[in-house]
Amino acid sequence: MNKRKIKDLLYEQVARVGKAVSSPKRLELLELLAQGENSVEHLATELSISIKLVSAHLRVLREARLVTSHKEGKFVVYQLAGKDVAGLWVTLREVSEEHLIELRMALSQMVAEPSKLTTMNRETLLKHAKDGNVLVIDVRPESEYEQAHLPFARSMPINELANRLAELPKDKDIVAYCRGPFCLFSEDAFQLLTRKGYRVHKLLDGVSEWQAAGMPLMSK
Structure with missing residues (x-):
């Protein structure tokens, strides 16, 4: 494999994470899961969307290795893949707040x-x-x-x-x-x-x- 193809592959892998966090609902899921593990049903209620849709979002996050899941009885429970994923959410939000005046204006209404x-x-x-x-x-x-x-x-x-x-x-x-x-x-x-x-x-x-x-x- 030549050097150009290697570089393309490296950036492509990092872009998987970027694509996974490109949805507002998936960002909200990361914030919710940063509070602790939760079932698909509970997450759907919190986001006010269907179980089918929240499952699709979680699948994207899982494919990017940002979340993991396990069964507890009949429920599927999700959690962040690591503390660094919670840090990613914080960093992304802080960078957005620093550079997006629209976000700062929206936040100013809350405070x-x-x-x-x-x-x-x-x-x-x-x-x-x-x-x-x-x-x-x-x-x-x-x-x-x-x-x-x-x-x-x-x-x-x-x-x-x-x-x-x-x-x-x-x-x-x-x-x-x-x-x-x-x-x-x-x-x-x-x-x-x-x-x-x-x-x-x-x-x-x-x-x-x-x-x-x-x-x-x-x-x-």
């Missing part, structure tokens, strides 16, 4: 009030959470929290939050996070807790962003 966001960096937040000065709440589904969460965070799923307000202190800052900058659960939590008089802020990080920054994670 239209900078005062919503915590001003603490990751290390400071971790220290304050460890010392009990700040309460970090994870508003994702509990199944995602159990697979990986920020250290010292408490699981408070968004669909349970309104009924669990008595568990939250009003004399302490609360920081809510969910799946990352594109997730709206933390915004819903912010709105609810603000109306109820809590001192609350949002963290744009999800577990993928936290991990990509070299910060520790915990699992139940």
Whole structure:
């Protein structure tokens, strides 16, 4: 094989990954699977598409070796092929945000009030959470929290939050996070807790962003 053919083959193999992540729904699947393994049925519900369509998207990701699967009873469960795949999603999103003004404008609508966001960096937040000065709440589904969460965070799923307000202190800052900058659960939590008089802020990080920054994670 001549050198030109070898180079073509190398680029072709890398392009397989590029093609696999060229779909918005497949990117969302990577973000969801970065929270932990999940069944095809659950993923279809989260993406609001049919099981047949989500299976087709997962097949493309599997062919690019970005995800793997196994059977649990009658269900097929998918997971990322490695932590580096979650890092790929974070890097791709960050590069897109840096260079696409359209994405920055869309994101600005989600964080239209900078005062919503915590001003603490990751290390400071971790220290304050460890010392009990700040309460970090994870508003994702509990199944995602159990697979990986920020250290010292408490699981408070968004669909349970309104009924669990008595568990939250009003004399302490609360920081809510969910799946990352594109997730709206933390915004819903912010709105609810603000109306109820809590001192609350949002963290744009999800577990993928936290991990990509070299910060520790915990699992139940």
